[in-house]
Amino acid sequence: MNGSVRLRVLRRLAEAVLLLLVVGTIVFFLEHLVPGDPARAILGGASAHPSPQALAAVRHEYGFDRPLLAQYGSFLAGLLRLDFGESYTLKQSVLSAIGGQLGSTLALTLTALGIAWVLSVVSTLAGAGRNGWWARIGAGVEVIAAALPQFWLGVVLLLVFAVRLHWLPVIGTGATGLVLPAFTLGIPLAGFLGQVTRDEFDAKLKQPFVLSARARGMSEAGVRARHVLRHAALPGITLSGWGLGALISGAVIAEVVFARQGIGQLLVTAVNSQDLPLVIGITFVVALVYVVANLLTDLAYVAVDPRLRTTIGASKA
Amino acid sequence: MKRAISAVVVGLTVVLTAGCAGNAGVATSSSGPVRGGMITYAADREPTCLDPHNSGDMPQTYVARQYLDSLVSETAGGRVVPWLATGWTISPDGLTYDFTLKQGVKFTDGVPFDAAAVVANFHQILDPATQSSTDLLYLDSYFDQAIALSNHAVRIRLKRPYSPLLTALSQAFFGMESPRAMARGLAANCESPVGTGPFKVVQWNHERDVQLVRNDGYDSAPANARHAGPAYLDGITWKFLKDNTSRYGALGSGEADLIFNVPPEDEELARADQSITLQSFVHSGSPFSLDLNTRSPIFSDIRVRRAFVHAADAKEAVQSAYAGVFPYEGNILSSGTPDYDRHWHETLPYDPVAANRLLDQAGWTHRDAEGYRTKAGRELSVRLPYNADSAETPPADLTILQDVQAMEKRVGIRVVLDARDEASMNAVKGDPRAYDLLGNYWNSPTPEVMYIRFSKATLDVGNGENTPFTWDKGLDDTLLRASATTDPATQKRLYQAAQGILAAKAWSMPMYPIQTRLAVSKRLKDVWIEVSEGEPVLSDAYLSAGG
Numbered sequence: 060m061n062g063s064v065r066l067r068v069l070r071r072l073a074e075a076v077l078l079l080l081v082v083g084t085i086v087f088f089l090e091h092l093v094p095g096d097p098a099r100a101i102l103g104g105a106s107a108h109p110s111p112q113a114l115a116a117v118r119h120e121y122g123f124d125r126p127l128l129a130q131y132g133s134f135l136a137g138l139l140r141l142d143f144g145e146s147y148t149l150k151q152s153v154l155s156a157i158g159g160q161l162g163s164t165l166a167l168t169l170t171a172l173g174i175a176w177v178l179s180v181v182s183t184l185a186g187a188g189r190n191g192w193w194a195r196i197g198a199g200v201e202v203i204a205a206a207l208p209q210f211w212l213g214v215v216l217l218l219v220f221a222v223r224l225h226w227l228p229v230i231g232t233g234a235t236g237l238v239l240p241a242f243t244l245g246i247p248l249a250g251f252l253g254q255v256t257r258d259e260f261d262a263k264l265k266q267p268f269v270l271s272a273r274a275r276g277m278s279e280a281g282v283r284a285r286h287v288l289r290h291a292a293l294p295g296i297t298l299s300g301w302g303l304g305a306l307i308s309g310a311v312i313a314e315v316v317f318a319r320q321g322i323g324q325l326l327v328t329a330v331n332s333q334d335l336p337l338v339i340g341i342t343f344v345v346a347l348v349y350v351v352a353n354l355l356t357d358l359a360y361v362a363v364d365p366r367l368r369t370t371i372g373a374s375k376a
Numbered sequence: 377m378k379r380a381i382s383a384v385v386v387g388l389t390v391v392l393t394a395g396c397a398g399n400a401g402v403a404t405s406s407s408g409p410v411r412g413g414m415i416t417y418a419a420d421r422e423p424t425c426l427d428p429h430n431s432g433d434m435p436q437t438y439v440a441r442q443y444l445d446s447l448v449s450e451t452a453g454g455r456v457v458p459w460l461a462t463g464w465t466i467s468p469d470g471l472t473y474d475f476t477l478k479q480g481v482k483f484t485d486g487v488p489f490d491a492a493a494v495v496a497n498f499h500q501i502l503d504p505a506t507q508s509s510t511d512l513l514y515l516d517s518y519f520d521q522a523i524a525l526s527n528h529a530v531r532i533r534l535k536r537p538y539s540p541l542l543t544a545l546s547q548a549f550f551g552m553e554s555p556r557a558m559a560r561g562l563a564a565n566c567e568s569p570v571g572t573g574p575f576k577v578v579q580w581n582h583e584r585d586v587q588l589v590r591n592d593g594y595d596s597a598p599a600n601a602r603h604a605g606p607a608y609l610d611g612i613t614w615k616f617l618k619d620n621t622s623r624y625g626a627l628g629s630g631e632a633d634l635i636f637n638v639p640p641e642d643e644e645l646a647r648a649d650q651s652i653t654l655q656s657f658v659h660s661g662s663p664f665s666l667d668l669n670t671r672s673p674i675f676s677d678i679r680v681r682r683a684f685v686h687a688a689d690a691k692e693a694v695q696s697a698y699a700g701v702f703p704y705e706g707n708i709l710s711s712g713t714p715d716y717d718r719h720w721h722e723t724l725p726y727d728p729v730a731a732n733r734l735l736d737q738a739g740w741t742h743r744d745a746e747g748y749r750t751k752a753g754r755e756l757s758v759r760l761p762y763n764a765d766s767a768e769t770p771p772a773d774l775t776i777l778q779d780v781q782a783m784e785k786r787v788g789i790r791v792v793l794d795a796r797d798e799a800s801m802n803a804v805k806g807d808p809r810a811y812d813l814l815g816n817y818w819n820s821p822t823p824e825v826m827y828i829r830f831s832k833a834t835l836d837v838g839n840g841e842n843t844p845f846t847w848d849k850g851l852d853d854t855l856l857r858a859s860a861t862t863d864p865a866t867q868k869r870l871y872q873a874a875q876g877i878l879a880a881k882a883w884s885m886p887m888y889p890i891q892t893r894l895a896v897s898k899r900l901k902d903v904w905i906e907v908s909e910g911e912p913v914l915s916d917a918y919l920s921a922g923g
Contacts, residue, residue: 093799094799094803095798095802096803099802100802101507109509110512110839111838111839113504113507116504148424149424149582150424150562150563150566151563151567160582217621217622218625221625222628222629225629228629228631229625229626229629229631230418230615230632314583315618316622317622318615318617318626319583319584320582320583320584321583324583325583330797331765331797332799333799333802
């Protein structure tokens with residue numbers, strides 16, 4: 060990594076801090092717009108029947124009776140110290156609540172991203188730029204895959220491969236337990252990736268450098284895999300940055316169906332019970348994943364496209 | 377205790393399938409209970425705290441029953457029998473309860489169970505910082521103090537007579553915990569409460585499971601247990617499988633040995649399955665009901681309330697939505713509750729003619745373009761907020777609400793179904809201007825639940841638990857007199873009279889009783905459901921060798 064790339068990373072980080080502050084602010088005010096009473100969430104939510112005295116005591120203890128701007132001020136001060144506070148419902152700190160769940164979600168989403176890439180590359184190499192029914196079927200399958208609702212796909216995979224065929228566990232926690240949830244998230248993403256990669260692949264196949272490679276006597280498979288794919292992969296890499304973020308925020312579907320630990324489930328519970336510190340903490344983590352993923356995307360670009368190694372720093376920093 | 381709205385299916389399903397045949401450590405003797413083996417129990421909901429003194433939600437009692445013992449236990453016949461208390465005497469005025477405690481019992485952290493421990497438990501339960509919603513309506517207004525008389529004798533003093541006390545204490549919500557563990561503070565105690573029970577908590581993996589292992593030193597089973605001494609199972613993985621398909625699927629694939637709450641749509645399939653048995657238990661207490669807000673301008677008129685119930689055809693709605701899995705219950709108490717009176721089972725049956733006549737009498741005589749009744753230019757329209765989360769309002773419950781909506785339209789009442797998220801449902805509770813109708817239920821081992829639901833005392837607590845926002849002097853007096861007597865015949869007469877009063881008031885339209893529904897593998901023997909809160913009991917369960 061040269062100096063200009065480092066500068067670019069620093070700039071990205073500065074942007075990230077700003078982004079996270081904005082995200083935190085938006086979530087803070089949105090949560091306060093939702094009707095409902097955080098004091099009730101603290102006193103047990105829907106199952107509880109706290110008395111008005113108990114509610115008043117909690118409101119005072121947590122400062123809910125202070126003006127909203129004053130609450131926002133302490134909230135920002137907490138953010139700057141990276142102190143997300145304690146979850147209202149879980150009786151533990153937000154960081155430890157998220158820490159306990161994050162590993163599982165990252166394993167799931169990274170595996171799903173890997174699966175999406177393998178599927179889309181195989182499909183592209185096999186079908187793109189060729190004529191006839193094989194290419195058309197490939198393109199059709201990609202469209203269908205991209206349109207599959209994850210919750211439906213998850214239940215179908217579960218019923219077929221776990222309940223009927225017993226090939227994989229319904230609720231396994233190890234590596235085998237990762238397969239079905241990862242495919243549930245990976246297949247629709249593979250459809251998206253496949254579509255953009257295929258389009259780009261078709262376009263790049265018509266470029267002069269392909270002709271010259273063929274003229275050098277390179278095999279068709281070699282041309283496709285070594286030259287064209289390198290170019291065709293770029294839009295897919297861009298999409299992956301977004302994809303990873305989308306996988307994290309969509310992980311809840313696979314987590315519920317396959318009963319996996321994860322921040323997706325945690326977020327849904329937190330939103331439902333108006334657990335403001337937890338909602339903000341998780342939103343932060345998801346935003347952070349987007350930021351890191353975009354940073355990695357930039358670096359991957361440089362790795363895949365040698366032209367950028369000399370120009371990126373000079374032109375953008 | 378209860379969980380508002382979420383009603384529906386607090387079923388419990390324990391299923392053990394043949395898929396677990398490979399369980400290690402199961403002895404091979406051919407008859408009688410065998411020691412050893414791990415099982416996986418799949419629950420549908422995860423508690424927010426493992427210490428049931430905090431909050432008061434059903435999933436807490438189900439798991440807490442495995443690691444906490446209570447002072448007393450309730451039998452299927454509604455009798456109270458010894459547990460950690462070997463005996464007790466009640467003073468003639470009903471104000472003093474003297475308990476004799478079992479000796480030689482230790483909490484799993486080594487702290488001895490004694491009178492000081494009991495006092496510490498009541499202290500924690502009643503401490504506002506514990507945020508117990510169970511104590512608020514069961515104990516708070518009656519409880520004076522707990523005193524250690526000697527090492528193994530405890531006295532509970534009440535402010536006023538309260539005959540349901542023993543029954544209330546049989547719930548796992550009032551299980552005994554180690555004073556040393558409680559002293560760590562609520563946060564730590566939520567993660568790993570320590571009791572004297574047959575299992576102990578090893579670890580809570582949030583959003584996944586609670587790991588429980590056998591307490592090898594266990595010797596304090598309740599008098600109604602099937603065996604004394606330590607549990608047979610080595611341990612339990614108490615798994616949270618919220619999704620119906622995967623919970624039932626885990627049972628089918630053998631990854632779960634018991635599942636809680638067979639989805640109603642899978643009930644028929646489960647019945648036909650030779651490898652599992654179904655157990656169900658109808659909770660005592662107050663069934664799932666639509667409560668009518670008497671402070672709403674419309675339902676303040678008893679004629680309109682009665683007309684609403686006459687028109688709803690609740691019986692048909694329940695039968696069509698739950699396909700006979702859940703029975704219809706038209707009484708303010710569920711059929712399993714002590715002193716239940718069948719006479720009040722269906723006091724306001726489906727009768728559209730009567731409904732129309734009552735509405736005419738109440739002055740709702742005009743009709744607007746859509747056919748809804750009006751009075752002085754106002755439409756006869758009522759709001760029914762419900763929780764949009766399908767875990768809280770399952771599809772079958774929504775069907776019931778829609779059926780009621782369609783039936784009410786026939787007599788000219790518009791029912792506005794208002795789907796809300798949990799946070800805004802919380803805001804509705806306790807606000808008499810926010811709803812006309814609201815779903816509610818309350819699981820309780822005692823008919824005193826009528827007082828909890830509909831008394832002036834509950835209204836004064838102001839926590840929204842008195843959903844109709846009203847009370848009646850005659851009803852309060854009847855129920856307080858029942859609390860003040862220990863004579864079963866007098867109690868029965870008074871509690872049955874109270875059911876009659878409530879039937880006449882039409883404050884609430886009962887629909888179906890809450891059930892605990894377990895599907896148990898044929899290989900897993902002697903799982904039973906205790907009756908105070910429908911908690912699954914696994915301390916007598918064992919894996920049979922033959923399976």
